[in-house]
Every structure is written in structure tokens, then in C-alpha cells.
Amino acid sequence: MKIALTKTKLSLIVSSALLIAACSNQNNENSYEANKAMANIKAPVAKKVPHEMVIHNHTRVDNYYWMRDDSRTNPEILAHLAAENDYTKAQLKHTEAMQEQIFQEIKDRIEKDDNSVPRKSGDFYYSTQMQGENEYPIYVRATDFNGSNLEVLLNVNELAKAHDYYQVTGLRVSPNGKLLAYGEDTLSRRVYTVQFKDIAGNTLLTDKLTGTSGGIVWGNDNKTVYYIKKDPQTLLGYQVFRHTLGTSQADDEMVYEEKNKAYYTGISKSKDDSSIFIWHSSTEASGVSVIDANNAKAMPKKFIEREEGHEYSISKLNDWYYINTNWQATNFRLMKVDKNHLGDKSQWQDVIPANDAVKLERFELFTDHLVYQQRENGISRITIQQLSTGKEQQLSFHDTAYTLHMYGNDEIDNKALRLYYTSFTTPGVDYDIDLTTLTKTTLKQDNVLGDFDSNNYASERIFVKARDGKKIPVSLVYRKDTFKKDGTNPLYQYAYGSYGNTIDPYFSVSRLSLLDRGFVYAIAHIRGSEMLGRPWYEDGKKLTKMNTFTDFIDVTKALTAQGYGDKDKVFAAGGSAGGLLMGAVINMAPELYQGIAAAVPFVDVVTTMLDESIPLTTNEFKEWGNPKEKVYYDYMLSYSPYDQVKTQDYPNILVTTGLHDSQVQYFEPMKWVAKLREYKTDDNLLVFKIDMEAGHGGASGRFKRIHNTALQYSFFIDLLNKS
Template sequence: MSLILTKTKLSLIVSSALLIAACSNQQNEATNTMAAPIAKKVPHKMVIHNHTRVDDYYWMRDDTRTNPEILAHLDAENDYTTAQLKHTEVMQEQIFQEIKGRIEKDDNSVPTKSGNFYYSRQMQGENEYPIYVRSSDFKGSNLEVILDVNELAKAHDYYQVSGLKASPNGKLLAYGEDTVSRRVYTIQFKDIAGNTLLDDKLEGTNGGIVWGNDNETVYYIKKDPQTLLGYQVFRHILGTSQSTDEMLYEESNKAYYTGLSKSKDGSSVFIWHSSTEASGVSVIDANDAKAQPKKFIERDEGHEYSISKKNDWYYIKTNWQATNFRLMKVNKVHLGDKAQWQEVIPANDAVKLEGYELFTDHLVYQQRENGISRVTIQQLSTGQEQQLSFNDSAYSLSLYGNYELDNKALRLHYASFTTPGTHYDVDLSNFKKTQLKQTKVLGDFDSKNYASERIFVKARDGKKVPVSIVYRKDKFKKDGTNPLYQYAYGSYGHTIDPSFSVSRLSLLDRGFVYAIAHIRGSEMLGRPWYEDGKKLTKMNTFTDFIDVTKDLTAQGYGDKDEVFAAGGSAGGLLMGAVINMAPEQYKGIAAAVPFVDVVTTMLDESIPLTTNEFKEWGNPKEKAYYDYMLSYSPYDQVKVQNYPNILVTTGLHDSQVQYFEPMKWVAKLRDYKTDNNLLLFKTDMEAGHGGASGRFKRIHNTALQYSFFIDLHTKS
């Protein structure tokens, strides 16, 4: 039996005596005459906990990504998607040009100081990739190119640079490169002045390094080639072979991620060990090329913490006796003794401590209260504090580029639904904000044409779910006639704050209302909000999203028959779950790189990242987790019912969510669904989890999704 089949049924039309072959037993999905690819079924039994599942499409997995039958099916799906959306190609190009036309082609990042140089990134003309430069001063009076990614990318269909790091003396540059999109990087070393590569090359890494203070010692992480987990920390000496590198640490617990960083005072290298429910740190003396790691404290299940160092003191952000975290400190002589920790910022059940920055004379800390991010500057000698204020009622706020202890200003980035990204330096002595740059939006954009709101929706169990909304004022009626685009993520405690998007304007200008549902599984309302949307409470994530949809349309923010929803990765899981549970609520959904085959993936520890996810979803080898996962897993819960119009996108080389998950899901949906709606599946045969690697190439995916939704809306 060939891979791609067309299921037929014959109808005898007596009046014309014609024999007509229908294209599918679940009805033609669109008016286009091209038949949807129908995959063969090869039953594969899986038994655990005395329960049997049969997966007809298990055969679609090929870890080598070379099986011609599978590749042919993906090509057929791509051809089918292209054919079904042929009539939208003009619109796709129009939206692509709209979005691209709002972007300033020559765009430089704000320089950040590290060591003796100010580093920045330049985007020029039609270039897809950045040029990295540096100067001895903030003004850039003697700019020097240290890496032109456009030149490096020329020979590759996909190219991604990661972890640029100059040596302490500024003479060498280390960077990681990935040409496959599996997030496995080769580290290269460049002599900046000579513009030449060193012979040293580190293969199979996570893409980042930390320099020792002697300018020739390098610390890096190797990945497992099958699971892609970074789990081994090595020390490399420039001029030697990678095969002789010393392994300093190996993570034996597969539920933990491993990371590397350097303390702000430059004295220490930190090895991070983290899961979603526990963490640990080991410390290496950055001045000693033979130093061995020392545990900061013993790792305890349920204890999450991170550290920074300033002179003789370590600062610790910890959830020890503090659900929403607190800040503590300990002198280096008491390394390993938690009893000696001193409280700096106390715990608060209503306020989550999100982060902090250390400076010579100041401490800056960021908290989240009732979903809003706040930044406070504290004078260490006096304890005097000042909280920064901003104009919008809801916004996105991040601290970045604060690499030096002796900086006199705090660097931050601010944006909202209606305020383009803005970079500030905040004087630590008088709290005055100086705007360094605001992202230019070309064309006729005027922020006064748009309005945003922040409301709370009552979920079915009584919890109040925050929702951020934006619309164009002259297009919004609040009478239930606007199309509604609803987005969410809702996993890993990852919080999506309202921020500016030049792409989104193409929806708002066409009358769409855009809403972010800050559902459980994020940390929008603190750590308990996350805990109430993971493991055995994960169903809250999905029901919150559905309840937000119902409430927004009931309040007139959107037409109940014109609701479109989108999510990616774990947000793609969300899309798959809600259309199984409440398909009638949505006219169309877009699921990007969706994690949809939850049970099978979480039972297979050979699949990249599975073991790291046990603390997020649970381990289905335990029956309670198996039964619960099975109750919401999108692939397992596909039903014989009507489904909305669906657009699924993925990358063949995705290392986070394997291509075969959405591939199987689409095949099963085709077999079960009872409607005439579109079911489209597009695979980027070169890309991975992050999609295309160029800044303009990425816009094509956005234009595709927007056109899909807009076309469905205009047909109503």
C-alpha cells in the first residue's frame, strides 16, 4: 500500500449517468479540487497500566529524517496547503509587505558595556542577519566589526548564531553556530584583530561558553546526541584538542537542565542545575584553571534558587519558606550553610520576586503584584527605596545589559500593546529615566489610534483570569461584531506580558480585537497561579482559555462566530486540547510546532527533553499521571466530531517538539473529523522549533497565519 491514498466513495447520479469519485469519506475540506493527503494506517499497540492504546500513525517517526515515504507525505501536505491557500497568496504578500514596511531596515541595538567595550548589533538594508560591532565608547566613535552573521550564513539554508562572548581581555570572540536547527552548536573561536578563526572547535554543545580569567580557559556544556540534553560540563584550554578536555560535572538526574554563567564580579563560574521544581548551583573559581566545582548547598527537592555574587557576599533568590520567593544573602565563608542566610527582601504571598540586579552601591529588584511588573531601586547604605513608574496600565518590562557592578545607571526595556519597545537608562542616584531608543514603526502608525484594556474573567471554578486586550479605536464597537484573535501559552510558569508588535497591526487595522489570556500555568498572578496549571491541575489551563473566550464574546469584545485562536509549542498543546473540548467556540485555530502527543512522548525517554518535563507534566509511568494526561492529550482525545478550520505548522528538524507529533495529529484529525472545514499542515523542511532563521523570512509564517484567519473571516 502506498503512503498517500485517496479514500473514495462512489455516487451514481442517475440524471446524468456520470460516475463521480468523491475525494474523501469525511467530505472534501475545501472547494479546491486537490484531494487531501490521506495517510496509511499501521496499527501499533502500546500497553501500560493494563491499558492498551493503538496508534495507527506511529510509523511516521523517523529520527534520521531520511525516510522517503515520510518525506513524500510531508511534501504532499505542503503541496495541499499551498493549493488550498492559493487564493490567499496576494493577501499573504500584501501582509508580508505591510509588516516588512513597518520595520526600519537599518536598525542598531543600544550599546551595552562589558569590560572595556560597548557591544551592539546592527541590522542593515535587506540583510537577514545581524552584524555585531563594538566600540570603546557608548557613542560608537570607533566601531569595529567583530562578527558579520550574513557572511557566515551565505552557505547555509539555515543558520543560527548563539552565545557570543568576548574574552576578558577583548582579543578573542567565541560563538556557537547551528546549521541544522536542532539547537546543537559548534563553538568557534575568532581572533578579532586578525579576523581569523582559531583551530579550536568544540562540537556537540549547547551554544554557550564561559571564559576563565586567564583568557585561554573555556567552560562549556556538551549535549547528549540522542536526547539533546545538555548534561556534561567540560573545561577546554585553547590550543588543545577537544578530546583531551576535562569533564568537571555530569548531571545524573535526567529531570534537570544544566547551564553555565559567570558572576557579575568576574570571580566565579556558576554551573546551574535546574528542573521546574528544584535547582542547584556549583561554583568554580574563575581565576584558577584547575579549580574543581563546589556545591553552593546540597540540592533539595522542591527548593528553587539562583545566586549572584558581589565581593564577599552571595545573594540568593529562593523559594525556601517563600512560595513567591524572597532575596537572601550569605558571606562566602559560610558557603554551604543555609542556616547563615540573611533575609534582604522578605517573602510576600501577594507579590512574586521575579529578579534582581546588583550594583556597587545599589540593589534593584523586580516584583510582580496582581499581574503587574514593578521595579524598585534600593540604596544599600541607607535602605532608601524608589519604585519606578510607567504610563500604561499593563506592560512588558525587562532588565538587561547590566553587566558591570560599577554601572551608574540601570538599563531596562519597556513596551506595551500601544507603546513600541523603548530602552531606558535609569540613573541610580536620582532615579531619572533617560530614553535611549524607541523602536521606529514606519508608515502611518499612530499610537493614539489604538487602545488597550486589562480585565478579569471569572473562570468556572471562580478564579479570576487576567486578560490583556488591544484594538484599533475606530474599528472597535464592543457590540459583538469584531473578529477576535485570542492567544495564550500557559505552561512552565512562562508569563506573556502585553508588548508591542508591528505584525499585530495588520490584524488590528482590519478590525480584529487581540487578546492574551493569562491562564493558569503562567505566573501572571504569582507562583500559585503556575502550580494550579501543571501536572494534575493542567486541565485548568484549557478550561481557563475556553472560559475567557466565552466571556469576551458575551461582553461584546468579539463575535462568537468569528473567534480565532493561536498558540505554539505548549501553546499548541493548548490549541489541540480546546478544540477537542469546545470546538464550537472557534472558527479557526493556528497551532505552531504543537506538543500534541503528550502520553507517547512522555513515556519515551529517548525523545529529546522528555525526562526534563516530568516535573511539568508528570511521569506517565505512574498511573495517576498516565490517566490524567490521557484525559487531555490532544492526539489521544481526537473525536468523531466537527472541528474548526485548522492550520498546523512545524519544522522537520524541530528539537523541542518532534515533527511527527503534528504530522500524526493531522492524519488522525483527517480520519475522524466530520466537517467541511480546512485542515492544513505545513512543514518547513529546513527549520526547527524557532522557524526560519532570517529576520524577514520569519514574517512569511506570520503572513500565512494572518491570511488564513482573515480569509476565513471575510468569507463569513
């Protein structure tokens, strides 16, 4: 797949494509002629080239299959995308002032000089600095928490200057603290080149590892590194290599290859630095292989044999491995086993027993403490257990619903737990929590500039009854002085609802631009997430996936019926699998929504899942089903947004994507928009914006990303103003 296209070549191709499309691109858009030309731009009408696909004695005809070009060089396709961008710009030109206003008010709330809380790892304290108008962080370290002897490890702003898109990932310092490894992506395909830097000399080593997943793990000899190589076609990371500094990548030794394409591969290191873990993860099963970090010739050993349906993760403390496992535990339990019984599941011992009403989410180990996070009835809680005595204490927080994230607990002998806390109305707070006394020390709270006062806002957690009687949690936030529970407020509803991904309430400076304009913001915790434990996820995937979509629709109906929003002023948004959600609900209940925004939407479900050459398809079979089996084909076809587009009215729609998206290929939303234009019977707006430089995560840079948010918000607010 020819994805390594230079930006210069792409610019030339797009330029010629623009000529083919005969699109106006005047330099002086404020001139009369430019405005006149802009006003005359019509919605692109795509040609139809019937493409038959036959399986299970069923024939589908895809008139827009021709839009797929893995090389991203086809002039006709690039011309059509350019025409879509021109049409979007023309249709939304009158909102540009509003977009700029919202962009500025969001940007003006953000602390320009904003440093992260230092986290200890080995002999140093590591942190990031954001300065002034910089788009990217500067990675630094010091010899103590207060920043003594501060040295710069990596200034990403300098590295990004030569690129339209630039992303750094996986920074890892060698055990002796002298070398830095990091992965860089300049195309937004999530395929990284690993670079190595001599920190003291501020110079790059000649070693360079291409085609990787970005992260590495150091062996304890400071010269051996382990990394994952990606398949250039499917972009699946499936091979673990061992590299010795100073040698050619071509000579690297492959220590593990994943033969089962349904599995993702990851690598990490135990907290005590004794072991390297290779993670084998699929939707419904997982495994771990262990390598001795002190032996540069060691080969991986299986923790246990992989079993279908068994998911687990491990952590090591002294001679014991602790295991978070779903073995005979729907919502997982914590067990442990002595290192001498590696591979023998019969020797596992209960630490935290299974509880069908409580989901065990994650845990951290310290010298004499176990910290574990559970979720009950949709709310997370953290318990600290002293291992020597068994005494347990539970942390408490003031909000009714919130987000908790344990991070930076890299040292086994830490005396405190590092924790990040946030809610709809509480800007993020970093705490150190004493493991013995539970005393909270506030290390930092995110500062919101301007006239922000958390007391002006209120949040609620309610439950809504779905059509089958299940109760769906919904998190709500609004500004107190603009909210009236009388069905007059505009409503913005968000959800994701796939892969068990749970979206807890969190603070957002961007969201204030909606709340301050009278919007009620709702997160619908629909099935497909794990908000109510593992069964909540199982009831929203594969042959129960339809619950995800009907839950979202039922939440919309309930919120307007209960007066949280005006039934004629409902807006919805979702991205990726959340974009699939948007596509499904507007096919099923388009009348409920005034406007929707679908970012990088996964909408061509059946065709994509039938094509194993498309990146990441094989990993998704356990999430969506394999349509090569008729039962899954029929079910997926019943909700696939692209296949279910029909002759009917649709709401106003904003679709966004990136040309280089590696997760959801650009041609999925491109085809969807073309088909919607063909079938929809309304005069509502349908616009499609393509970032020709970005991928699945959108633009790189902290301020650049705000432009996309401002675009979406102004799209909705403009519709609201017209109603």
C-alpha cells in the first residue's frame, strides 16, 4: 500500500486535482469575485460506477466503491475531496466569524504555560512543559520534584517545524538514564520510526527502527531494546523484535510473531524492571508472555496457555504475580500466583473474590499496599489495602459522578498513590494520596482562565428506561442560570458505545462554549460500554449491537420528554465507532435530531469487515462478528449506516475525516456522503470536511485541534440560530 506519499507530491496532486475539478480557489477570498464564486459552488455529485459484491447468495451493488484508493494519489478522487472541502467552506463561510470567536474563547481559557506534575522513575523526575503559543510539549527531567538540575530531553516544537503533521509517542529512557528512545509519525498513519538520542550530547544515534508501533522496552543492559513491527498493509503490530544498539535493523532478531490476526500485540516492563511483558489482546481473550529483562538472549515464556474467552492482565511484586482475570468471574477478580508456578492456573489464589455486581477495573502494587479500582452501578471507587495486615480503606470524592485515573505510579516503593480526578464541574486535579493515612496532597489543579466559576454549573446522573426495560445511565451538565427543566434548552448528546470503552464525566474547557450558550450536555452511557460492568458491554456487541443504537435513541426521547431539552433542538455527535452510532440513529430516527456531527465515522461496516486487507479488520471480528458467517452478515447489514441509507429526510449533517486515517479509511465517510446526497429528500445541510494532512486523531498540536471543535460547535449553533 503506497501510503508513504510526501507532502510535496501530495500538494502537487491536489493542485492538479483542483484544476480537474475546476474549483475556485482565489487567493483573495474577500474580493467580490471570490465571494461570488464561492456562492455558486454546488454540492459535489459523485459519479456512479456499479460494483457488485456477492456473498451468501446475496448481491449488493455499491455505486461508490470506486472511491477507494489505498495509495491516496488518484487525481479524480483527490479532486472530489477538494470539491467537498470547497463546498463545505462555501456553505459555512458565514460561520467563519463565529468559528474564530469560539476558537479564541476556548484558547483564551487555556493556560499557555502549563507544566505537568513530575513523576518519579529511577533517579529522575519526568514532566512536560507547554509554553506560550507552542503547539507541542517539551519533555524535561530533573533530579528532584522541585525541578533541580532541569534538562531538556526533547523539544517536540523544534522537531515538528519541518512537517505538516508530527506526532511523538513512546518516550523511554534507558535504565542508566543516558539514552532516550521515541517514536515519530509524520503522516498520521500511526506507523512510527523509533529514534535514539544521547541525552548528554543532545545527538541522535545512527540507529533507526522503521515501521514500528512506536514504543520500545529497554533491556537492563542499556543496549538491548524490544519493539513491535507493523504489517505495512493491515497496520497490525504482530512481530516483536530485539535490537542491539549499534547494529543494523536488518539484523534484528524476531523473538515473537503473532500468527492469529485477531490479536493485538503490546510490550511493557514490570514495575520492578525484572521482566518484559508481551501482551496478546483480542476482544474476547488475552495472554501474556514473559522475557527476562536481564538476559539479552532470553526468549519469551507463556504465562499460561491462551484460552478462548479468558481475559487477564498481570503485575509483579517480589515473587508473586497478581492477575486481574475473568476466569469464573464475569466482572473479573484479582488472584495471585508464585513465580515458581508460572503456567499453572490451578495454583492461582483469590485476593479479591468475584462479585457479579462490581467490576474490577485495574490495580496498582506497592511494597506493602494493593490499590484497586472497581465500578459499581456506574460509579468508580478506589480501595487501598495494606498487604501485611489486610486492612482496607476507601477513597471518597464530593461529586456524584466523576473520572478517576491512577497514573505515574512507576516506583514500587512509593509512599503515595498518584491520582488524577475530574468531573463535569471540577477541572482536573492531580493528587498524591498517602497510602497509610489517605491524606490527599493537591499537586496541581487545571487552571481555567477568564471568569470561570464552577459554582455556575450543575451536573446530574439519572437513569433512563430503554425500550426493553433496561435502565441506561445518563450524565448531564448545564449552566444553572440558563437551564430550565421545561423543554426549552438546546440539547447536545454524545456517546461512543463500543469496545467496552466507558466515557466517565470529565471537565472540558471547550464544552463551556456550549454550556454558556444555554446547551444541556449529556453523555449517554449506552450498552457497548462497561459503565454497568461487563454484561453491559456484552449486551451491545455482535448480535446485540442494535441495543447500542436504540439506547441512544431512547435516551434522546426520554431527555426531551423529561424537559432536559427541546425536542426540536437536539444535536448529537460521535466519532469513529461513535460515528457509526450517528449513522445508525439517523437512519432509524432522523426526525429526532436537528443536527449531527460524525467524525471519522465507521459507516461501511459490512464491506470493511469482509476485506481483511483493510487495516485492523481481523481484530474486529470479536467486536462486530465475521460477516463471512451468514448470521453476522445479515445482522450487520441490518444496521450498517452505508447500506441502510434510504429515501427519507435526514437532519443537518457535518462529516469530518482525515485523508491518512489508519483506523477508519477516508473512503468510508466519502462514500457515505455521496450516497446520502443521492437518497436524502430534504434541503438540510450535508457538508464534508477532509483534513488532507491528518489521520484518525485529527490535527496534531494543542491549538490546531481546537479548530475542529470550533467548527462543530459553530455548525450546531448556526443551525440553532436559524430555527
